[in-house]
Amino acid sequence: MIEFLREVLAWYTDPAQWTGRNTLPEMIWGQILLAATSLAVAVAIALPIGLYIGHTGRGAGVAVAMSNIGRAIPSLGWLGIVYPITTGLLQRTGHGFLPGLIALVALGIPPIVTNAYAGLRGVEPDLQEAGRGVGMSELQLLTRVEVPVALPVVLSGIRSSAVAIMATAPLMSIVGADTLGTYILAGLALSDEVEVFAAALLVVFLALMTELAFALLERRLTSPGLARPDAGATLPQRVFGDSPARDAAA
């Protein structure tokens, strides 16, 4: 066991991983680039949809159906469906970035839509009424009241999506995308357990870092009023709920 771990350590420092083709920095950077681009596209598509459904309440059935389909179709399935189409369109094979991107975007959309929807639905109706009462337009109501209050839920959807994308990105090397999966697949093909293990450790590390980065981001972006330990989701209720004082006034 010790001997094996020593070999894994040696793999990281082996010049073969640092010079020539398929170097470690290339693969790590490739995976981060693929995951970040996929997340950006997924957010750009899913967030407006989720916010629209959450704000208007229209199309909720579609959102639920979408997330169920998203769960049932495995990410490898998306990859397999997209791959022949992109190679057909681009008239070339082996370049895995585009099919990988599309498969990861498909994987990343459902959690963002469902959380944005659920987050906005969870905003107290009293708050919306108050916003309209002070003369906010629908857009102002959405951006200044609903989104800030629902932000923790919306962001946790983006975090699930980001972690799932980063965790699945290595599989995209099946169609030739540059990720750490390149080493895992090559290692599996050659029964090189050391290479497989060393690359897998880095895959775990990248996924955990993604989780951590988004957890920190959530904490930074959440309004201090919502972040108070005694407040959370009950804040609107405390402010606008049926407090004894207000009851007496009424």
Place this chain on the structure above:
Amino acid sequence: MREGQPFFRVDWVIENADVLARRIGEQLVITGIAISVGFVLSFAVALLVRRYPRLYGPVLGATGLFYSVPTIALFVLLIPITGLSLLTAEIALVGYAMVILIRNIVTALRSVPPEVLEAADGMGYTPSQRLWRVEVPIAVPIIVAGLRIATVTIMGLVTIATLIGMGGLGYLIVNIGIKQRFPTATLMGVALVVVLSVIIDALLLFGQRRLTPWSEARSA
């Protein structure tokens, strides 16, 4: 896609019905083992948590950490210990199933109304009688809901196990569909995963209705 070949070839599907059936069988066996072993272990852990509630925090922490390990990494990290075997795949899959099921079974058992527990105690049930005759039956609908989520999730993850040589429907998607650039196999693999998921989901729901006829009577 190879030149001059239609996107979907029905004749291939018909000719290879036996191959498809074998892959479906593998998929079901791998999923079935993961869900049943995962369920038994999760139930045991949930009972422990019921007895010692303070364990729940650490249990949730451990399973949460486990869940954030990417599937492909978990499959291959075990290879140096358990080799390219079904055991390797099942350890990972059982673990993922437990992440979903433990939380779910604990929630289900805690959802039993306290007045029901009191009534059972008042009627002189022993703790184990109360568990098996009152708490578990009332928890069944929520437990089955968790099983349905776990099954769909595990079905998807099993397709990745083809990378460590376990076959299943992932073999159609990856080894034939993508590697030999034959979209028919991929589409069949994906369609079969979805269809099997829907069928198992329906069976679980049917089983739950049979086990707890009162839950239907109440909602009707």
